[in-house]
Amino acid sequence: MTWWPDGESSGDRIPISALEHHSYCPRQAALIHVEGVFTDDVNTVRGSLAHERVDKPGIRASAAPGTRQHYAVPVWSSALGLYGRCDVVEIGNDLAVPVEHKIGKYQPGGPADIQVAAQVLCLREMLNLDVPYGEVFTHVDRRRHRVEMTEELVAAVTTTIAKLRRVLLAPQLPPPVSDRRCRRCSLLDDCLPRAVSAPTDLYSIRPLGDWHA
Template sequence: MTMTDAPFLLDDRWSVPISAIEHWAYCLRQAVLIWQEGYFESNTDTVRGDLAHAAVDRGGNLTGRDGARLWRSLPVRSDRLGIHGICDTVYRGPDGLIPIEHKSGRYRPGGPADLQVAAQVLCLREMFDQPIPHGEVFAGATRRRYEVRVDEAIHTAVREAVEGIRCRIDNPEPPPPLVADRRCERCSLRPGCLPETATRTPLDLFTPRPLRDHP
């Protein structure tokens, strides 16, 4: 995890990092803590992800065994949506460009990674002015690539996520902890997020407590 693709002002709007879209779809508070508060912690899962990204993070252009071109760590942006980021891999084959987002774990259809790769597709469409029907998510746990079709519905979901993030950047107060659930169990931000406080009665330090009766 790096902050090199942090939000920046684009005209009168914040340009939103594509990585923030995935965090937003996963957990609102996680996205705000990372991209607004600048808070991040590492754990075994994030380190595993960094190691899995080691090859693509080196960047460079390659030629695949089938003669197709590969770009690693390709910077992309969309001025229409006001987003920017880096594609792990972009594959140019007979059918055109395909961005491939690398994940160390398993793939969950309809999950946050779909929005992330869809945002990459939308950037490439604008940059290269060509139809790009889908992107792919490579899941390290299964060593498989999964196709993500980028239709109007997912385009709308990306746009709504971007607007939500942009509004949060202008709000100085982070959202309160959500109800602790399975998402929190392996989240590296748990020590600073304190999701357990969402299920506890707030401690009032200023209201006097009744005196105890003494025998």
């Protein structure tokens, strides 16, 4: 395998973004991070445009006194085998808080929480600062949503890492979920969930229009 950074092929290092992809759909994670498949749609383009500012490394003053916003911050964890980049890390008053930017509606307990929690764990390992929680900033409502670092969320991160590592090293792609998530996925035409999971009796397959309804 040649898809690991720096030539690694043991599966010891996992991109943090893959945790969110796996939490949404294991097959999506494998298509992106193993097969190298990625297709833009209107939502991914909107996301890229929304990230233009935070994708450029730099430091800016925050509205909070004594706090600065660090943009496009590389992070990693040797203990967890993770690496990635935070959109924003606010640092000040002996605290550090990662802020992940998303274009869609915030879903408590959703994939974004896994991603932000992983960023918190990386920063805790890297910095001699308190990293008590993370935040998700949603462009749709221009709000920040706090992600509390509960024991359950930390356990969910470690469980996701273990499951994702098995998916990335498996000889075959995971089966498609074939549910409502597929309609919002930009990889729909690459994944072909209907074709892969279709029954052998072709006459029992619903018309494609019914599946998209």
